[in-house]
Amino acid sequence: MTVLDHRPTAPVPPWLPDATGPRTDPAPLLPDDAPYRVLGTPKLAEHDPELLRELYHRLVVGRRYNQQATTLTKQGRLAVYPSSTGQEACEVAAATVLREEDWLFPSYRDTLAVVGRGVDPLAALTLLRGNAHTGYDPVATRTAPLCTPLATQAPHAVGLAHAARLRGDRVVALAMLGDGGTSEGDFHEALNFAAVLNAPVVFLVQNNGYAISVPLTKQSAAPTLAHKAVGYGMPGRLVDGNDAVAVHQVLAEAVERARTGGGPTLVEALTYRLEAHTNADDATRYRVSEEVEAWREHDPVSLLERHLRAAGLLDDAAVARAAEDAEALAATMRAEFHAEPELDALSLFQHVYAEPTPQLREQAEQLAAELAAEAGA
Amino acid sequence: MAQALNAALRDEMRADPTVHLLGEDVGTLGGVFRITDGLAAEFGADRCLDTPLAEAGILGTAVGMAMYGLRPVVEMQFDAFAYPAMEQLVSHVAKMRNRTAGKLALPITVRIPYGGGIGGVEHHSDSSEAYYASTPGLHVVTPATVADAYGLLRASIASDDPVIFLEPKRLYWSKAELDTTAATEPIGRAVLRRAGRSAVLITYGPSLPVCLEAAEAAKAEGWDLAVLDLRSLVPFDDATVAEVVRSVGRAVVVHESTGFGGVGAEIAARVTERCFHHLAAPVLRVTGFDIPYPPPMLEHHHLPGVDRILDAVAKLQWED
Ligand SMILES: Cc1ncc(C[n+]2csc(CCOP(=O)(O)OP(=O)(O)O)c2C)c(N)n1
Numbered sequence: 001m002t003v004l005d006h007r008p009t010a011p012v013p014p015w016l017p018d019a020t021g022p023r024t025d026p027a028p029l030l031p032d033d034a035p036y037r038v039l040g041t042p043k044l045a046e047h048d049p050e051l052l053r054e055l056y057h058r059l060v061v062g063r064r065y066n067q068q069a070t071t072l073t074k075q076g077r078l079a080v081y082p083s084s085t086g087q088e089a090c091e092v093a094a095a096t097v098l099r100e101e102d103w104l105f106p107s108y109r110d111t112l113a114v115v116g117r118g119v120d121p122l123a124a125l126t127l128l129r130g131n132a133h134t135g136y137d138p139v140a141t142r143t144a145p146l147c148t149p150l151a152t153q154a155p156h157a158v159g160l161a162h163a164a165r166l167r168g169d170r171v172v173a174l175a176m177l178g179d180g181g182t183s184e185g186d187f188h189e190a191l192n193f194a195a196v197l198n199a200p201v202v203f204l205v206q207n208n209g210y211a212i213s214v215p216l217t218k219q220s221a222a223p224t225l226a227h228k229a230v231g232y233g234m235p236g237r238l239v240d241g242n243d244a245v246a247v248h249q250v251l252a253e254a255v256e257r258a259r260t261g262g263g264p265t266l267v268e269a270l271t272y273r274l275e276a277h278t279n280a281d282d283a284t285r286y287r288v289s290e291e292v293e294a295w296r297e298h299d300p301v302s303l304l305e306r307h308l309r310a311a312g313l314l315d316d317a318a319v320a321r322a323a324e325d326a327e328a329l330a331a332t333m334r335a336e337f338h339a340e341p342e343l344d345a346l347s348l349f350q351h352v353y354a355e356p357t358p359q360l361r362e363q364a365e366q367l368a369a370e371l372a373a374e375a376g377a
Numbered sequence: 378m379a380q381a382l383n384a385a386l387r388d389e390m391r392a393d394p395t396v397h398l399l400g401e402d403v404g405t406l407g408g409v410f411r412i413t414d415g416l417a418a419e420f421g422a423d424r425c426l427d428t429p430l431a432e433a434g435i436l437g438t439a440v441g442m443a444m445y446g447l448r449p450v451v452e453m454q455f456d457a458f459a460y461p462a463m464e465q466l467v468s469h470v471a472k473m474r475n476r477t478a479g480k481l482a483l484p485i486t487v488r489i490p491y492g493g494g495i496g497g498v499e500h501h502s503d504s505s506e507a508y509y510a511s512t513p514g515l516h517v518v519t520p521a522t523v524a525d526a527y528g529l530l531r532a533s534i535a536s537d538d539p540v541i542f543l544e545p546k547r548l549y550w551s552k553a554e555l556d557t558t559a560a561t562e563p564i565g566r567a568v569l570r571r572a573g574r575s576a577v578l579i580t581y582g583p584s585l586p587v588c589l590e591a592a593e594a595a596k597a598e599g600w601d602l603a604v605l606d607l608r609s610l611v612p613f614d615d616a617t618v619a620e621v622v623r624s625v626g627r628a629v630v631v632h633e634s635t636g637f638g639g640v641g642a643e644i645a646a647r648v649t650e651r652c653f654h655h656l657a658a659p660v661l662r663v664t665g666f667d668i669p670y671p672p673p674m675l676e677h678h679h680l681p682g683v684d685r686i687l688d689a690v691a692k693l694q695w696e697d
Contacts, residue, residue: 139481157441159443196428350479351474358615
């Protein structure tokens with residue numbers, strides 16, 4: 001006899017879910033069969049040429065920003081930089097689909113999206129430079145601090161969107177994650193909360209193939225990461241993450257759906273990180289150059305340029321203008337980083353609490369005395 | 378005390394429409410200890426929200442709500458079930474103000490029923506105050522009286538900083554008249570509950586009644602014990618503690634949480650640093666053993682009682 005033999009044979013209890021219970025047909029939630037694409041399809045003609053040129057311009061400037069930041073790490077002027085080279089389409093679209101009143105919840109790789117929100121390009125780098133945690137005002141820019149602990153910003157996006165809706169504001173929150181981040185508990189809790197609360201949130205997963213060295217096959221056994229939406233009761237979308245127009249369109253639809261009360265969406269953008277995880281990482285240990293080269297062929301910047309030119313939507317002048325603006329930004333970055341940042345040691349004790357505790361006051365006095373002694377010596 | 382906490386929540390929610398409660402079973406049921414009883418009925422399900430079962434999700438959602446200008450009050454159902462939310466607490470709740478150079482404050486109150494003495498089974502009796510107290514950016518308070526339950530909880534919700542509000546489970550059923558108009562001391566102030574000249578028992582939360590009982594019993598030995606209720610572990614009231622210890626010259630720290638690396642070790646060190654020349658004896662600690670919280674039928678061996686406290690006081694007397 002086993003415990004199973006003791007299973008009750010009583011009639012079905014009355015609490016079984018009824019018609020108001022969970023969805024019985026997951027089909028409307030399932031992601032696209034293939035990554036959604038616009039470039040190279042007739043759908044391109046349906047998009048506003050101004051928007052297309054804007055996306056291109058931002059891609060070019062973003063690419064240059066990534067390159068310059070990486071160079072600055074080599075010169076020791078930036079402590080670390082997780083480059084989004086290869087993923088610029090996702091970064092750019094994440095910013096361009098949001099309105100001023102919406103909120104962005106970026107992860108550490110999403111500096112470009114933060115800059116796309118209008119944050120000063122240098123202020124966006126204080127965390128990675130090491131002179132301050134968050135160099136911008138998150139409230140004024142509706143942009144949460146760059147988040148290092150994986151996926152922990154996702155529930156924040158849900159809470160903010162939920163609060164905004166309670167207050168009657170049509171505000172949408174967009175949370176950005178990597179493929180590795182989808183394995184963290186906070187990701188799953190955030191999805192579940194978002195669906196249960198019907199919060200106006202969009203989750204954008206940039207699936208760039210690797211979490212540092214670990215490939216997606218060791219991260220998840222799901223057919224796609226977008227499938228993870230189904231179990232929570234929200235739609236999942238799958239999009240070509242290097243097709244800036246497609247990412248923009250899919251995200252814009254998800255944002256619109258959220259804004260009009262349709263609830264959350266999970267978007268998986270298939271993309272690739274062309275550089276190493278950060279400047280400190282050796283990517284040749286875990287991936288072959290054939291793979292990298294294949295993705296270079298599908299580079300989001302050249303991809304868009306090629307298709308826009310072919311459609312007669314982009315001329316040499318626009319291309320030159322983008323290149324000029326990119327160079328100007330790079331020059332500003334070089335100049336700014338050439339100067340040593342101003343640091344205030346006593347700021348360490350500021351902003352721990354609204355009012356410093358007696359203990360912090362004492363410690364601030366101790367450091368002040370040490371500094372005075374140093375200055376005197 | 379449970380009713381005082383309930384009254385504090387109700388009065389704060391009435392006074393400030395941005396105060397929102399969220400947690401497991403806080404709505405229809407009113408919480409497993411009924412601290413949120415009737416609040417969903419009065420303020421609606423949005424302001425007293427039954428959440429999915431996910432502590433990190435609850436606290437992480439509260440972070441976002443606070444970012445948008447709400448004042449969330451989170452209930453963790455039991456002490457040991459708050460641990461899944463530890464990352465949100467340490468990495469975000471405690472640090473957001475500092476990470477954003479003061480631009481984003483998180484006025485979140487996290488209410489956690491804590492401690493033993495109620496015959497709870499495993500994972501229902503932890504005292505986790507040391508984890509919270511060693512996390513900069515959090516206030517950590519714990520009431521021991523009915524008046525403080527009301528006053529400190531209202532002050533915690535009104536605070537612009539995150540507050541870990543530790544509710545001593547075994548005092549939930551303690552009784553006293555509550556005058557909601559009477560002011561209590563603010564967060565960060567210790568209160569002398571009993572004056573005395575032989576030694577001072579420094580304590581907080583669930584151990585306060587035990588210390589008061591010990592002080593009564595000590596009279597038979599001819600000892601006149603003072604009892605100091607810390608009320609707030611962070612900020613710590615060094616000034617009051619040092620003043621009392623200097624005037625008495627002998628001190629015992631009492632808490633039921635484990636001793637090694639515990640709050641008592643911190644207090645003993647601070648007192649020694651500040652009052653060395655006024656001390657007639659080393660600062661002693663009476664704490665729970667350094668063991669996982671025991672099964673309920675054995676918990677009375679673990680929890681510091683009157684006898685253990687009096688033994689410590691006896692040890693302090695050697696120099697006369
Ligand atoms: C909670 C947590 N665990 C571990 C790390 C260390 N870590 C930083 S990045 C990273 C890989 C993340 O991969 P993915 O989510 O795919 O994002 P990507 O770097 O590819 O953008 C890890 C493990 C972390 N930041 N946070």
